[in-house]
Amino acid sequence: MNLATWVTIVASAVGAATPLMFAALGELVTERAGVLNLGVEGMMLVGAMSGFAVGVSSGSLWLAYLAAAVAGILIALVFGVLTLSLQTNQVATGLALTLFGVGLSAFAGRSFVGLPIRPLTALHIPLLTDLPLIGPLLFHYDPLVYLSLLLCALIAWMLKRTRAGLRLRAVGESPAMAHALGEPVTRIRYLAVLFGGAMSGIAGAYLSTSLTPMWTEGMSAGRGWIALALVVFGTWKPWRVLAGAYLFGTVTVLQLYAQGLGVHVPSEFLSMLPYAATIVVLVVICRDPKTILLNQPASLGRSFHPGY
Amino acid sequence: MPPFDRNPWPLRLERRQKPSAAMRIWSSPLAALAMLATGLLVFAALGKDPLAAFRVFFIEPVSSLYGVGELLLKATPLMLCAQGLALCYRANVWNIGAEGQLTLGAITGGGVGLFYGAALGHWVQPVMLAAGVVGGMAWAAIPAFLRSRFRTSEIFVSLMLVYIAQLLLSYLVHGPWRDPAGQNFPQSQPLPDNALLAPLLDGTRVNVGFIIALLLSALCWWFGKTTAAGFRMRVGGLAPAAAAYAGISERGNVWLALMISGGSAGLAGICEVAGPIGMLQPVVSPGYGFAAIIVAFVGRLHPLGVVLASLLMSALYLGGESAQMELQLPASVSGLFQGTLLFYLLAAELFIGFRLRRVRRAPAAAPASA
Numbered sequence: 001m002n003l004a005t006w007v008t009i010v011a012s013a014v015g016a017a018t019p020l021m022f023a024a025l026g027e028l029v030t031e032r033a034g035v036l037n038l039g040v041e042g043m044m045l046v047g048a049m050s051g052f053a054v055g056v057s058s059g060s061l062w063l064a065y066l067a068a069a070v071a072g073i074l075i076a077l078v079f080g081v082l083t084l085s086l087q088t089n090q091v092a093t094g095l096a097l098t099l100f101g102v103g104l105s106a107f108a109g110r111s112f113v114g115l116p117i118r119p120l121t122a123l124h125i126p127l128l129t130d131l132p133l134i135g136p137l138l139f140h141y142d143p144l145v146y147l148s149l150l151l152c153a154l155i156a157w158m159l160k161r162t163r164a165g166l167r168l169r170a171v172g173e174s175p176a177m178a179h180a181l182g183e184p185v186t187r188i189r190y191l192a193v194l195f196g197g198a199m200s201g202i203a204g205a206y207l208s209t210s211l212t213p214m215w216t217e218g219m220s221a222g223r224g225w226i227a228l229a230l231v232v233f234g235t236w237k238p239w240r241v242l243a244g245a246y247l248f249g250t251v252t253v254l255q256l257y258a259q260g261l262g263v264h265v266p267s268e269f270l271s272m273l274p275y276a277a278t279i280v281v282l283v284v285i286c287r288d289p290k291t292i293l294l295n296q297p298a299s300l301g302r303s304f305h306p307g308y
Numbered sequence: 309m310p311p312f313d314r315n316p317w318p319l320r321l322e323r324r325q326k327p328s329a330a331m332r333i334w335s336s337p338l339a340a341l342a343m344l345a346t347g348l349l350v351f352a353a354l355g356k357d358p359l360a361a362f363r364v365f366f367i368e369p370v371s372s373l374y375g376v377g378e379l380l381l382k383a384t385p386l387m388l389c390a391q392g393l394a395l396c397y398r399a400n401v402w403n404i405g406a407e408g409q410l411t412l413g414a415i416t417g418g419g420v421g422l423f424y425g426a427a428l429g430h431w432v433q434p435v436m437l438a439a440g441v442v443g444g445m446a447w448a449a450i451p452a453f454l455r456s457r458f459r460t461s462e463i464f465v466s467l468m469l470v471y472i473a474q475l476l477l478s479y480l481v482h483g484p485w486r487d488p489a490g491q492n493f494p495q496s497q498p499l500p501d502n503a504l505l506a507p508l509l510d511g512t513r514v515n516v517g518f519i520i521a522l523l524l525s526a527l528c529w530w531f532g533k534t535t536a537a538g539f540r541m542r543v544g545g546l547a548p549a550a551a552a553y554a555g556i557s558e559r560g561n562v563w564l565a566l567m568i569s570g571g572s573a574g575l576a577g578i579c580e581v582a583g584p585i586g587m588l589q590p591v592v593s594p595g596y597g598f599a600a601i602i603v604a605f606v607g608r609l610h611p612l613g614v615v616l617a618s619l620l621m622s623a624l625y626l627g628g629e630s631a632q633m634e635l636q637l638p639a640s641v642s643g644l645f646q647g648t649l650l651f652y653l654l655a656a657e658l659f660i661g662f663r664l665r666r667v668r669r670a671p672a673a674a675p676a677s678a
Contacts, residue, residue, distance in 0.1 A: 038463070078651065087321070087662065088654040091402055091463070095601055096654060100647025106640035217640070222471050229464045268479035275468040279454070286460045305323070 007136050009257055014145055015211055017249025019044075019203040021148040023227035024234070024241045025155055026199025031231055032159060033192035034172035036301040038094025039079055041224025042101020043200035044207070047072045049109035051205025052215040056115050065144075065205050072201020073194050075101060080193040084186050087303045098224070106217040119213035120144065120206075144206055149242075151199075156238040168192060172297035175304035185304055200224065222275065229278045233285055235295040244281070251277050321662045331660045336606050336613065339653035340620060346648055356635055364634045365627035375626070377512025381584060383622035384514070385410065385576035385593065387521040389600035390618055391528045392569025394609040398532070400545035401565040403451065405466025406573040407597025409444040411473040413574025414592045415480065416443030418496070418581040422485070422588070425500035432503045437520075437578055444574015445567050447473060452566035456559040462566070470597070478590045485588060496588035505583045517579030522615070524572055529611040541565060573597060594625070595643075602650045621646065 023040050030037050037043075050071035055064030079097050082088045120142040128139040159165040168188060170178040175185045207223070208215050226248060234241030254261075255270035263270075285291055344362075351361035369375050389406040396403045417440030425432050447469055451462040478494070487497040505515035532538040544551040544561040552558065580592055603621050607613030628642030 082651065082654055085321075086655055086658045088658060092605060092650075093654055095404060096647060096650035099598060099602065099643070100651060103640060103643025103645070103647045107638060107644045110638045110640065222468070225464065225467050229468075232461070232464075266479050266483060268475040268482070272472045272475050275471045278468050279450075279460075279465050282460045282464055283454055283458050287458050289459060292459070305321070 003133075005257075005260070007133070009253055010137060011140070012256070013246065013249040013253040014141060015249070016252040017245040018145050018148050019206045019211060019223060020227050020230060020245040020248055021152065021242060022144075022203035022206065023200045023224060024230040024245060025148070025151055025238060026196035026203070027228055028231050028234070028236060028238060028241055029155060029159075029168070029199075030192045030196035031300055032172045032236060032297055033168050033189050034175060034297050034299040034302065034304070035083065035189050035193055036090045036094065037076070037079055037097070037193060037196055038091060038228065039075075039097025039101060039224075040196075040200050040228050041220055041222070042098035042104075043072050043075055043197050044101075044204035044220045044224045044227075045105040045218065046075050046101045047201030047204030048208040048219060049105035049112070049204075049215060051201070052115075052117060052208040053109060053112050055205075055209050056112060056117050059118075061118075061120055061209055064209055065202055068201040068205030069198040070201070072197040072199070072204070074197075075104075076193050076197020076200070079197075080190050083303065084189050084193070087305055090301050090303070102218060109215050109217070112215045113217070115215070117209055117213045120210040142210055144202075144210065152238050152242045159238070169297070172299060175299055175302075179304070179306055186306060189304075200227075203227070226274060226278050229282055232292075233281045235285070235291060236297065237295070247281075248274060248277065318667055319664045320667045321658075322665045324661055324663055327660050328663075331656075332608070335656040335660060336608060336617065336653060339606065339649060339656045342652040342656075343645060343649040346652075347645055350641075350644075354637070356637075361631065361635060365631050366623060368634075369626035369630045370623070373509070373511055374513075377507070377509065377514040378626055379619065379622050380514040380518045381512075381622075382625050383618045384517040384521050384583075385580055385596040386600050386603050386621050387615060387618040388517070388524060388572045388576035388579070389569075389597050390603035390607065390614045391521075391524050391611060392572035393600055394604040394607060394611070394614050395528060395532070395541065396565040396569045397604060398545045398609050399541040399561050399565045400548065401455075401562055402461075402463045403448065403466050403566055403569050404463055404601060405447075405451065405468075405470045405597070406569065406576075406600050407593060407595065408466065408470035408473040409447045409570045409573035410577035410580075410593055410597045411470070411477055412447040413440035413444040413577030414581045414588065415473075415477055415577075416440060416446075417574070417578025418499070418588045419485075421499045421503035421578075421582055422496055425503040429502065432500075433505065433582070436503055436582060437575060440574045440578025441571040442574070444570040444572070444577065446570075447574070448566040448570020452563045456562050462562070474591075477588065477592070481588050481590055487587075494590050498587045499582060503582055504586060505579065513584055515579070515583045517575075517583055520575065520579070521618075524575075525611045525615050532611070537564060573600075599625075599646055602646050605650060606653050624649075 023044055027037060027040055047068035051064040051068030054067035055061055079093055082093045083090050122140050122142050125139050159169065167183055171183060171185050171188045179185045204220060207219060230241055230244045233244045252274050255273050258270050348358040348362060352358045370379050389410060393403060393406055417436045420439040421432060421436045428435055450469060451465040454460040454465050455462045481496055482494045485496045487495055505517060508514050540556045541561050544556055544558060576596065577592060581588060585592060599621055603614060603617045607617035624642050624645050628639050631637040631641060632639045
C-alpha cells in the first residue's frame, strides 16, 4: 500500500459519501419540520432513473440533475398531499412511497438499462489541483461534492441563525403552538417535504451519473435507508450528519479495497459492512435515551390538522 | 392579518364525530377499484386495448385449475408474512424486514432439508418447517432485543437485516453450499424428494403451506379476539401511555409481536424453498416480504382482510407475469400497481375519520377561525 492508493481510497470515500449527504441533509430539513418521510429510498430511485434518462437523452448533466430534482419534488408532493393535507399515517405513507418509487423507477426506466452515459467529471482548478498530495485530496472532485459541503454549511446556518430556520424548527417542535402564533404550519411542512424530495432526487442522480454511471433497477441498494439512519446518528444536526456520511463513505469504500489490504474474507461479508455499521451506530446513539429525547424534533411523525 | 393556513379548496375536511363503520369496510375495495381504473388508464396510455389488457391481467391467469393453484401458491407467502406484520402494526411495532426473516427461514429450513433430509426420513418435513420458523424468529429477535434493550428503532434494524440476510444466502450458494454438480451455477443441490412439499391437488403446485397459512390466519383471529396477550398488544398499540399505566409490558409486546411475525415469515421462506423452488438459490423471493406490508394494510390489519388482500396481491403478481408474456409489458408493472394500491388505500382510509364538507365562505366580518 503506497501513498497513492490511500489518496485514491480517500477520494472514493468522498464520492460514496456525497449521495448520502444530499439525501440525509434533505431528510434532516424535513424532519426538523416534524415530518418523518421514510420514502427516501423511493425518491432516490426515481431521481436516479429520471436523471439518467434525461442525461442520456439530452447529453447535458445539468439538465439531468434538474430533472432529478424536479422528479424528487413531484414524488415528494404525493407524500405531502397524503400526509399533510389528507392526514395519513407518516410511517405507512413513507413505506408506500418507497415501494411505489421502486416500482415506478423500474417500470419507467426499463428502456435505459445498460446504456452508457458520460459521467460527471472532476473539476480542474489551475494551480490548486496540481499541488502534490493536497491537490488530489482536496481539489479534484466533481462540483456536486463541493455543492454538498456548501449546502451543509448553508442549512446549518439557516436552521440556527435565521428567522426562517426558527420558524421551521417551531413547526417541528410544536405545530399547535406555531399555528396559534400565526405560522402557516402546513405550508412550511410542504416546503420542507419538497426540499427533501429535491435533495433525494439529486442524491439518486449522483448515483446513476457519477458514482456508478449507469441505470439498474433498485440501484440505490438501501442507501436511502442509510441516509435516514444518518439523520438519527447525526442527532438532527447538519455537521454531525456530514461526519456520519463521510464515516459511512469510508466503510463502503474500505470493503472494496479490503482484499488489497490483505483481508481475506468473502466479498459478501464485506458487503454487509455498511448495513451492519448502520445497526451498530444506531445502537450507540440510542443507548442513552437523553440523546434522542433532547435532539429529536418533539412532534416528529405526528400529523397536524389546523381545523381551519 | 397573520398568515393563517388558508384553505384554497371549495371543500374542507371535517373530523367525524365517530369513525365511519361503512368506510372501515369499503376503504379497501374502493382503493382496489381506483387502482384498477388507474391500471386501465396506464394500459391505454401504453397503447394497449384496456379491455384486452384487463382480460390478460386478471382473467386469463385464473381461468384454469393450474392457474387457481398458482393464485393460492403465491398467496401463501404473502398471507404468512402479512398476518404476522398485521399483528405487529396493530401493536405499533414497525417490522418492515419480513423479507429478511423470510430469507433466513429459507436458509435454516433449507439447510435442514439439504443436509439432514436422508437421515430424518419421515420426520424431515416437520423438522424442516420448524427450522424455518426458528430461523425467522432468530432474525426478528435482533430488532426485538435492540429495541427493548437500547430503544433502537426496529424500522431501521429490521430493514438493514434484509440486506444482510440476502448477502448471507448469496455467500452460501456461491460458496460452501454450492452444488458441485451444478455446472458452477450459484445454487444448492436440489432438496431430497422426501423433503419436498407435495402438491395438494394433481395438476397444481399449491402445497400444504397454503393450509398452514389459513390455519395461522384463524389462529391470529383467535389470538387477537380472545386472548389476554392479544388484548395487551392492541392496547399497547392504540394507547401506549395507558398501557404502561395499566402495567402492560412494552418489552413483552415488542418481543411477542416480532417473534410471531418473524416465525411466520420464516415459515413462508421454507415453504417457498421446499415448495415451488426446490433448492436454495441467490434470490428466493420476488419481494414477498415487502409486498406483505401492502397486504397487511389493504387487509386493514384484520386477519380476514389479510386473507382476501393476499389473494388480491397474488393476482397482481400473476397478472404481471401474464402481461409480460402476452403484452410484452415489463414485470415491474406489478410493483407499480402494488405501490399505487397502497397510496389509494391510505387516502381512502382518511374517510374513516374525516368527511368532506363544502366550504361556505363566512361574511368578511366573521372571525377568521371558528
